[in-house]
Amino acid sequence: MNVYRINISDFNLDPTLSCGQVFRWEKNERWTGVVNGKLIRARQAGAELIIDSTLDKKFIRDYFRLDDDMEKIYTSINMDEKIDSLIRKYRGLRLIRQDPWECLVSYICSSNNTIRNIKNSIRRMCECFGEKIDEGYYSFPTPDSLSELHLCDMEQCRLGFRAPRVLKIASMIANNEFDLYGIKNLSYEEGRRELMKIEGVGNKIADCVLLFAFGKLESFPVDTHIEQIMERFYGDKFKGSKSKKREEIAEFAREYFGEFCGYAQEYLYMEDLG
């Protein structure tokens, strides 16, 4: 077990882990999570990020995106007083660089669901089909392990109509019929097209995976919350209905906030959580 004490400016652990981008961290005296099959504990003291984990330091830096130039990003997305106020309030909130497989499954589970139910379903999946790595902590099940299951095995996880979607993509990846990790090398648009071939993945979930796993910062996922916040902040000029309206909002955001609009999305999201 390694202990890292990382001095880092413009980093704020609490909103980073509680803003809804990750589903498996929990906070007691300190934050505890399972990342890449390994236990990790984290806390912050002033400008110091303190990590207990067997993960190596390079991985930690990558996972928390500690090399992002936040000054540059803030300057780039700070287009008005609304976003400015959110940046001041939650300054140091970082995007997380998640594992693509865990991220994909998590957001397939997010469809028409609540964060609370998503967390519960994912936790049950890990308890039932992951590997136990410590008392009460389990790894995220691999595509191979899920590909061996039948639908009835998944009932205890309470995924509802999303269960067959998870099993289908699991077996496709296990059988090398879908190259999830290859999306890393594609552009935002190409990656989006690839992800949307997956059953249960539309433009919103594709955008989440591109942003939270593949680091495509030009991605701007629009869910019900973001839709409402954007209408409150920037007027009801988005006219289309349902999915089309959300696409209009995403396109507007990409133009308005620019190349780092994914970061703007996370700060806007805090408007509903905070």
Place this chain on the structure above:
DNA sequence: CTCCAGGCTTACG
């Protein structure tokens, strides 16, 4: 009881 949740698929004009 109804309505909604980090939406997507399918069916119907």
Place this chain on the structure above:
DNA sequence: CGTAAGCATGGA
């Protein structure tokens, strides 16, 4: 093209 019901589950 476009829009709208249906979808499992749980909480308000």
